[in-house]
Amino acid sequence: MSRTPGNRGSRADSRVVTGSELTPQRREETAAVLARDVRVRRGTAEALRGVSFSIAAGRITGLLGPSGGGKSTLMRAIAGVQAKVTGELRVLGVAGGGAAVRRQLGYRPQAPSVYEDLTVAENLRYFAAIRAARIDGLLERVGLGGQTHQLARDLSGGQRARVSLAAALVGRPRLLLLDEPTVGLDPLLRRELWQLFAELAGEGATLLVSSHVLDEARHCHDLLLLREGQLVAQLTPSELIARTGTHDMDEAFVRLIEQR
Amino acid sequence: MRRSAARTLATCLRVLTQLRHDPRTVVLMILVPCMLETLLRLIYAHHRASFDQAGAPLLAIFPLTTVFVVTSIALLRERIGGTLERLLTTPLGRLELLGGYALAFGLVATAQATIASALTLGPLGLHVRGSDVVLVVLAVSVALLGMGLGLLASAFARSEFQVVQFLPATILPQLLLCGLLVARQRMPAGLHALSDVLPLSYAVDGMHHLTLQPGAGGAVWGDVVIVLAFAAGALVLGAGTLRRRTP
Ligand SMILES: Nc1ncnc2c1ncn2[C@@H]1O[C@H](COP(=O)(O)OP(=O)(O)OP(=O)(O)O)[C@@H](O)[C@H]1O
Ligand SMILES: [Mg+2]
Numbered sequence: 001m002s003r004t005p006g007n008r009g010s011r012a013d014s015r016v017v018t019g020s021e022l023t024p025q026r027r028e029e030t031a032a033v034l035a036r037d038v039r040v041r042r043g044t045a046e047a048l049r050g051v052s053f054s055i056a057a058g059r060i061t062g063l064l065g066p067s068g069g070g071k072s073t074l075m076r077a078i079a080g081v082q083a084k085v086t087g088e089l090r091v092l093g094v095a096g097g098g099a100a101v102r103r104q105l106g107y108r109p110q111a112p113s114v115y116e117d118l119t120v121a122e123n124l125r126y127f128a129a130i131r132a133a134r135i136d137g138l139l140e141r142v143g144l145g146g147q148t149h150q151l152a153r154d155l156s157g158g159q160r161a162r163v164s165l166a167a168a169l170v171g172r173p174r175l176l177l178l179d180e181p182t183v184g185l186d187p188l189l190r191r192e193l194w195q196l197f198a199e200l201a202g203e204g205a206t207l208l209v210s211s212h213v214l215d216e217a218r219h220c221h222d223l224l225l226l227r228e229g230q231l232v233a234q235l236t237p238s239e240l241i242a243r244t245g246t247h248d249m250d251e252a253f254v255r256l257i258e259q260r
Numbered sequence: 261m262r263r264s265a266a267r268t269l270a271t272c273l274r275v276l277t278q279l280r281h282d283p284r285t286v287v288l289m290i291l292v293p294c295m296l297e298t299l300l301r302l303i304y305a306h307h308r309a310s311f312d313q314a315g316a317p318l319l320a321i322f323p324l325t326t327v328f329v330v331t332s333i334a335l336l337r338e339r340i341g342g343t344l345e346r347l348l349t350t351p352l353g354r355l356e357l358l359g360g361y362a363l364a365f366g367l368v369a370t371a372q373a374t375i376a377s378a379l380t381l382g383p384l385g386l387h388v389r390g391s392d393v394v395l396v397v398l399a400v401s402v403a404l405l406g407m408g409l410g411l412l413a414s415a416f417a418r419s420e421f422q423v424v425q426f427l428p429a430t431i432l433p434q435l436l437l438c439g440l441l442v443a444r445q446r447m448p449a450g451l452h453a454l455s456d457v458l459p460l461s462y463a464v465d466g467m468h469h470l471t472l473q474p475g476a477g478g479a480v481w482g483d484v485v486i487v488l489a490f491a492a493g494a495l496v497l498g499a500g501t502l503r504r505r506t507p
Contacts, residue, residue, distance in 0.1 A: 042507060079349045083505040097504075099351060107349040113342030117278045129270030130352045132263060151281065167346070 031090075032057040032175050032206035033078055038087035040073050047073040049229040050087065055208055055222070060201050062220030063210040064253075070229045071210040072110050075179045078208070079107040092175055103131070106173035110180050110210075112164040116153035120144055120163050123152055124170060133171030141196055142166045143189065158185050165193075169200070176200065176207045182216065194219040214249040225253065232256060267352050271360020272367075275334070279368065285330070289368065293322040293376035301384045315386040316467040317440050319376055319395065323369040323403035324460065325431055331365060331410030332423045339414065348504045358499055362407055369403030370396065390470030394480055398470070401487040402463045408494025415501030434460035439468070459490035 031054035040048040047070045055061045063071050076082035077089060080097030094101050114123045124135045139145050142162040147155060152163055165181050178197075182190045197207050197219070209220065217223055217237050225232040233256055235243070243259070244252040279286055300318060304311035338344040347357060373396045380386045388395065409430060417423035437447070437455040444455050444465075455461045466483030473479070 076345075081345050081348055081505055083503075083507050085505075099353075102349060103351050105349055107346060109342050109346055111342045113346045115274070115278060115343060116341070117281045118274070122274070122277055126270060126274040127350070129273075130267050130347070130350050132266065 030057055031055055032092060033208070034088070034090040036088040038074075038077065038085065038089050040070070040077055040082055040086075041084040042073060047229055048077070051226070051229075051231045053224055053231060053234045055206060055224075057206045058201060058204055059221040060197055060207045060209060060219065061222040061224060062217050063208055063224045063226060064214055064217055065212065065226035065232070067212055068228075069226045071212070071226055072179055073229075074226065075107070075109075075177045075208065075210060078175075079105065079177055081107075104174040105177070106168035106170070106175070107177045108165050108168035108179060108181055112157075112160045114152045114160065114163045114167060117151065119149050119151055120155070121148045123163055124166055127167045127170045131171035135166075135170060138166050138169055141169075143192060158189065161185070162193075172203070172205070174205060176205055176209075178207065178209045180210050180212070182211060183213075190216075214253050217249050225256065227257065232260070263351075264353065264356055268356045268359040268363065271352070271357055272363035275361055275364035276367070278334075279364070286368075289326050289330070289372055290375055292326075293319070293372060294379050296322070297376060297380045297384060301380075311384075312387045312471060313468075314440065315380055315384070316388055316395065316471045317438070317464040319373065319380060320399055320402045320463040320467050321435065321440075321460070322376060323373055323399050324406040324409075324463070325427065326372065327365050327369055327403045327406035328410040328413070328427060328431065329424070330368075331361065331407045332413040332417070332426065333420060334361070335411055335414035336417055336420060336423050340419075344502070345506070348502075354499055354502045354504075357502070358411070358495060361411075362404060362495070365403060365407050366400060369400050369406075373399030373403070388471050389474040390472075390480060394484070395467070395470055398463065398466045398480070398484050398487065401484050401491060402460075404491040405459050405463075405487055405494060408491045408498055411498030412494055412501065415498065431460075434458045437461065438464040440464055459487055462486040462490075 033055040035054070036052045037050045038048055038052070039046060039050050051074070063074065065071060073082060077085045078091055080091070080101065089095065091097065091101050092104055115126070118126070120139065124138065128135045139148055142165055144159060144162055144166065147159055152160055155163065161181070161184065165178065168176060168178065182193055185193070194216070197209060201207055201221070217240065220237060222234065222236055223240060224234050233240070240252050240256070241247055244255040246252050246255065297315060297318065300315060301311055304314075377392060377395055377399070381388060381392060413423055413426035413430065417426065437444070437451060437458055438460040439455065444452055444461060447455065462483045466480050466487070469480045469483065
């Protein structure tokens, strides 16, 4: 692991909720994702109600918040599959998506979206063929080396979730959007995956990882806290701890909301 | 260009691999037409002329129904299972995806049509004056039509129950109007006009021409072109339903 997550940011010394040591302007220039007043209408309600933030390249950004807060909606918007998005959303320097962005994007939807009637290897081979990439070592990296020739429908839920994760990692995308990749996994496996994410960030990838387990914040370099379609805060884990005076992430989140 | 072809081919191989893991479906797709043609031959044991009349058109109807069902369910699964959404975030283009499906099901339909035709023209003794090759070409064109219609149906269905209901809803009326039961010229004017805009009518017309005329007459090719045009229209409409951005 090239860096220790969670302790990169400076202490928060103002009420302005911004992230790391970079100046705001510098952040925007190097941002992998830049959002300004992004709104998304889903059904009759607004799932995102004007969020603005930037995601730094080469870092792990945790997208945290309660269920229904708009995490998946935001992921879908960045991935370019969400309809009715307004505001400015630049992904890898490009607004409005397009093939060039898709070539550098790995999206792992919340539901494990793999072909149940294909084996693990066949699934990955297909996604690799689409990206003209190779899959060597990827299954071992997500701990599925022993399941290569098993049909996806015969896997356990957690195993299928990891096939879905591996499918997003094929071809070493520059930007990884991982929607709840660790949900339902045991603590040991969760830790291994977070280690993998740190390695990927060390290799230069930008990761946006969502979770409604606030405790996972400790594995991230930056945090986006989303609640009821609005951004509660963008800050680093150490800033969160400093601002709220607690190491208990659930408690920290509650205090942050009360502070507002 | 080469990348695009590679992605189309990869999709075709993926669909064929899915079928390979489901041998029962493949066997049914191949055997059912053979069984039904045999049954037809037995029903018309004493009416050879009737068998010659109905045998060839039936060969055009099988690929329509089987490919319709397989395509509509496969694409519905892609939509519901999230794999379609995932694919749409990759470099795979929508036309490449559909091209891959068309190649895969085109191959399956060719196998189905070839085997069913071989049985029907050989052991069952169907008399067809036209060319066997054109017969298979027409059957494959109809299969592509089934794919286009199946793709469209999958866009308007939310569940497997619904999508299967589209089969009787869209195919059975065409079956009644295509001239197999009553010659189209002898239908009431309104129905005749309606049958003129339904693709299966041309598939069955084509099969009739093949039954009656020697060689590969121009009329048959005209029917093949019309069926292919309908298939292309359905595929283009269906491609329009593969929206990248969904609510
Ligand atoms: N297809 C849809 N049509 C209409 N509204 C939707 C749709 N999908 C989600 N929503 C609504 O949008 C809001 C945000 O949903 P979203 O899935 O983004 O939440 P989330 O933060 O990912 O939640 P979770 O942690 O449970 O996955 C919710 O209020 C939800 O009801
Ligand atoms: Mg979600």
